[in-house]
Amino acid sequence: xxxxxxxxxxxxxxxxxxxxxxxxxxxxxxxxxxxxxxxxxxxxxxxxxxxxxxxxxxxxxxxxxxxxxxxxxxxxxxxxxxxxxxxxxxxxxxxxxxxxxxxxxxxxxxxxxxxxxxxxxxxxxxxxxxxxxxxxxxxxxxxxxxxxxxxxxxxxxxxxxxxxxxxxxxxxxxxxxxxxxxxxxxxxxxxxxxxxxxxxxxxxxxxxxxxxxxxxxxxxxxxxxxxxxxxxxxxxxxxxxxxxxxxxxxxxxxxxxxxxxxxxxxxxxxxxxxxxxxxxxxxxxxxxxxxxxxxxxxxxxxxxxxxxxxxxxxxxxxxxxxxxxxxxxxxxxxxxxxxxxxxxxxxxxxxxxxxxxxxxxxxxxxxxxxxxxxxxxxxxxxxxxxxxxxxxxxxxxxxxxxxxxxxxxxxxxxxxxxxxxxxxxxxxxxxxxxxxxxxxxxxxxxxxxxxxxxxxxxxxxxxxxxxxxxxxxxxxxxxxxxxxxxxxxxxxxxxxxxxxxxxxxxxxxxxxxxxxxxxxxxxxxxxxxxxxxxxxxxxxxxxxxxxxxxxxxxxxxxxxxxxxxxxxxxxxxxxxxxxxxxxxxxxxxxxxxxxxxxxxxxxxxxxxxxxxxxxxxxxxxxxxxxxxxxxxxxxxxxxx
Amino acid sequence: xxxxxxxxxxxxxxxxxxxxxxxxxxxxxxxxxxxxxxxxxxxxxxxxxxxxxxxxxxxxxxxxxxxxxxxxxxxxxxxx
Numbered sequence: 114x115x116x117x118x119x120x121x122x123x124x125x126x127x128x129x130x131x132x133x134x135x136x137x138x139x140x141x142x143x144x145x146x147x148x149x150x151x152x153x154x155x156x157x158x159x160x161x162x163x164x165x166x167x168x169x170x171x172x173x174x175x176x177x178x179x180x181x182x183x184x185x186x187x188x189x190x191x192x193x194x195x196x197x198x199x200x201x202x203x204x205x206x207x208x209x210x211x212x213x214x215x216x217x218x219x220x221x222x223x224x225x226x227x228x229x230x231x232x233x234x235x236x237x238x239x240x241x242x243x244x245x246x247x248x249x250x251x252x253x254x255x256x257x258x259x260x261x262x263x264x265x266x267x268x269x270x271x272x273x274x275x276x277x278x279x280x281x282x283x284x285x286x287x288x289x290x291x292x293x294x295x296x297x298x299x300x301x302x303x304x305x306x307x308x309x310x311x312x313x314x315x316x317x318x319x320x321x322x323x324x325x326x327x328x329x330x331x332x333x334x335x336x337x338x339x340x341x342x343x344x345x346x347x348x349x350x351x352x353x354x355x356x357x358x359x360x361x362x363x364x365x366x367x368x369x370x371x372x373x374x375x376x377x378x379x380x381x382x383x384x385x386x387x388x389x390x391x392x393x394x395x396x397x398x399x400x401x402x403x404x405x406x407x408x409x410x411x412x413x414x415x416x417x418x419x420x421x422x423x424x425x426x427x428x429x430x431x432x433x434x435x436x437x438x439x440x441x442x443x444x445x446x447x448x449x450x451x452x453x454x455x456x457x458x459x460x461x462x463x464x465x466x467x468x469x470x471x472x473x474x475x476x477x478x479x480x481x482x483x484x485x486x487x488x489x490x491x492x493x494x495x496x497x498x499x500x501x502x503x504x505x506x507x508x509x510x511x512x513x514x515x516x517x518x519x520x521x522x523x524x525x526x527x528x529x530x531x532x533x534x535x536x537x538x539x540x541x542x543x544x545x546x547x548x549x550x551x552x553x554x555x556x557x558x559x560x561x562x563x564x565x566x567x568x569x570x571x572x573x574x575x576x577x578x579x580x581x582x583x584x585x586x587x588x589x590x591x592x593x594x595x596x597x598x599x600x601x602x603x604x605x606x607x608x609x610x611x612x613x614x615x616x617x618x619x620x621x622x623x624x625x626x627x628x629x630x631x632x633x634x635x636x637x638x639x640x641x642x643x644x645x646x647x648x649x650x651x652x653x654x655x656x657x658x659x660x661x662x663x664x665x666x667x668x669x670x671x672x673x674x675x676x677x678x679x680x681x682x683x684x685x686x687x688x689x690x691x692x693x694x695x696x697x698x699x700x701x702x703x704x705x706x707x708x709x710x711x712x713x714x715x716x717x718x719x720x721x722x723x724x725x726x727x728x729x730x731x732x733x734x735x736x737x738x739x740x741x742x743x744x745x746x747x748x749x750x751x752x753x
Numbered sequence: 754x755x756x757x758x759x760x761x762x763x764x765x766x767x768x769x770x771x772x773x774x775x776x777x778x779x780x781x782x783x784x785x786x787x788x789x790x791x792x793x794x795x796x797x798x799x800x801x802x803x804x805x806x807x808x809x810x811x812x813x814x815x816x817x818x819x820x821x822x823x824x825x826x827x828x829x830x831x832x833x
Binding site: 430 | 781782785786787788789790800801802803804805806807808810814815816817818819820821
């Protein structure tokens, strides 16, 4: 037995089990369709249990995690991956995972798996408070010849104990029977009325949900950017300035380092590191809070509540998962669009992902918001997030106006909603630290190389003579001066901003350090780079950076998931939208009359659209010829 | 919360209304319901409505699922 594959319905805990068994950290959350590809890793046995496993000669076991599926004749993209995998691979053992929330729901897949004539074991993930009734467990065991185990996936010990038993099962005595799933003995479990926790009652209700959700988001931002975040941020900042910075300078002077070497380390690498690492505690807190909300299942309820709204702009509630994930990382969010039912929906969602800026841009937002609007920094960060959401909404609305998705009503009309549960704190902390580790390792390697290149461009002229950091004769000033005038209408036409924008294409993590290095200013004086109206200019700059194209890694992923033509469309849409929204933001802050004219224009457009729609609705439906029918789409479906 | 205020069921459980023809539910919906282990004739409760009222949250045993109103309109005759 060398290959074990984990199969089950969506959101039963496959990835959680996989992470525990292989000591991995793949993303697992309380919503459906998070895993959209296969993952394989070797079984990682804890040292305390090694003697027990060694007795059974267990070694080189590969575990494979597959996307969730309800049946083996499914038609969605990620379900097909599972089905294709099971057809092509002859794994030694299939572990069919059930969840205890509704036992009956798992029967369809299990009965289909039995037909594959492979060795099967069932593990029931006992999710609190849904205990598996002993009567039902006995019925399952008595009626089938498949080994059945129950364990809680939050307990590592419980999981490995079950696996010790699995490796000792003698499969020769088992004879899988197909007909056991057709018996009615399980119906005892089906007529029970659902019960809800207080939190579920709040999040189910149409009026209490917006209040509860906004309160949750406010608390999240308050924790991350409030006293707790500030405390850790100041601590790290002082550590860099007072201890590391001073010691480094003393050391360089004591060894009589060359002036350009001191310049490189002090104005190049050190500023870049300090600028970002000071904001890492706040970033870590925000990611942890988002991970907790994800683990509780709050975002699934958001998907339900905005499903109808999103359908009006050509998306569905399921798009929310990818859009929320893009706050963490745009690149992985693009991959998760695979769980959307049509190519059009996938492309529309991918097109909107750049407007939900990833966490790597947080240090830039936090630094500018803290320095220029210290008292109102929460509101500025929150407002920029809101501008991103509104921009995405308007872009989707515009696309839907010109290219209406006719069959939107037929996509995913039935979507399962997970029950809310308590977040597993150690798991969420582990996830947050993994994100932090990824960010830090990527940042250290990228920043060292890019700071050096940028410092070189800023300190040497085209004749490769050292002219001093930030000199007007440097190569960098000459190159940037060609691009910089483009940003004059947006209010931030400085070389440092141009460098930051260009660097963010390589990686969003570089935006702030490059801004600091390029401006050759300390972080405390960063607002000096915004000439004239620093408030309007800096907000305009932040909005532009927030909506600007994603990093190269994300663009490559978009190309892999779609094609070159669509990738170019994403780039052009992002640049054009970022420019327009940034322009509007800058002039709206400078001149409130501009804002008034703009809002009036939008209201006029909306009213005009209502009149046009009213005229269209007065026409007879082309499918049922009913004068009052306005549901051409529905009629179309019924006619099919 | 009272969850039994509105209840969906099949015709066989609903003497008040005209027969519900399962053809009125789109094949896509039926397929999804079957995937979740819900057959026509199962008792389904309405437990919530989305902010814009266009999507309904339904419950069958401990399974929660949401269904767009376009589809729900077709089974409205099943209100008890």
